[in-house]
Amino acid sequence: MRDGLYDDVVPRLWTETIETHRREVRDAILDTTAALVDGRGLLSVTMSQIAEETGIGRATLYKYFSDVESILVAWHERQITQHLHYLSSLRNQPGTAGERLATVLQAYALISHGHHGNDLEALLHRGEHVARARQHLSEFIEDLLTEAAQAGEVRDDIAPSELAGYCLHALQAAGAMPAEAAVQRLVTVIVAGLRPDPSDPRAARTTA
Numbered sequence: 001m002r003d004g005l006y007d008d009v010v011p012r013l014w015t016e017t018i019e020t021h022r023r024e025v026r027d028a029i030l031d032t033t034a035a036l037v038d039g040r041g042l043l044s045v046t047m048s049q050i051a052e053e054t055g056i057g058r059a060t061l062y063k064y065f066s067d068v069e070s071i072l073v074a075w076h077e078r079q080i081t082q083h084l085h086y087l088s089s090l091r092n093q094p095g096t097a098g099e100r101l102a103t104v105l106q107a108y109a110l111i112s113h114g115h116h117g118n119d120l121e122a123l124l125h126r127g128e129h130v131a132r133a134r135q136h137l138s139e140f141i142e143d144l145l146t147e148a149a150q151a152g153e154v155r156d157d158i159a160p161s162e163l164a165g166y167c168l169h170a171l172q173a174a175g176a177m178p179a180e181a182a183v184q185r186l187v188t189v190i191v192a193g194l195r196p197d198p199s200d201p202r203a204a205r206t207t208a
Contacts, residue, residue: 030078083111096151109186113175113177139164145164174186
């Protein structure tokens with residue numbers, strides 16, 4: 001009985017320990033590569049440098065990734081996932097749909113702020129993971145817009161899907177803004193463009 005319990009528990013613990021170790025090594029590779037590219041430039045980083053800085057052998061590194069590009073794509077996927085989780089948490093916080101929409105748009109704008117076009121950006125933003133993330137982001141902004149329109153906080157004469165596209169395209173300008181204050185002004189203009197027209201009879205009925 002005791003031997004059977006031991007056999008059940010130890011393999012599971014062993015598996016969990018191995019998986020934890022693999023995640024830690026993978027995360028260390030991603031973080032090290034990102035730091036090296038940031039400091040030396042995309043074309044100056046080699047797999048040997050990554051292995052040395054991470055503290056692992058080249059053979060071990062190649063068990064995880066085939067080249068520098070695949071490491072950077074994995075790092076970018078992790079960044080995007082973390083950003084989406086953060087934005088989702090803002091979407092689900094207390095407040096009206098309009099308030100939560102404005103909070104999400106501002107947070108996304110600040111995330112985008114300072115991401116200027118360069119070789120690394122061009123490399124990372126051509127992957128399928130970016131298209132999937134944008135679709136996911138568009139869908140939950142669309143959900144917020146639908147909710148806000150039903151509450152009379154957002155115009156309902158334009159489909160939420162079109163408004164979501166408008167928001168995301170407009171927010172791309174945040175990457176070139178010189179300061180966070182300019183980013184916040186951009187979001188203010190975008191949110192203002194989403195509000196119902198006060199002269200629209202439907203808006204008057206909503207607020208009556």
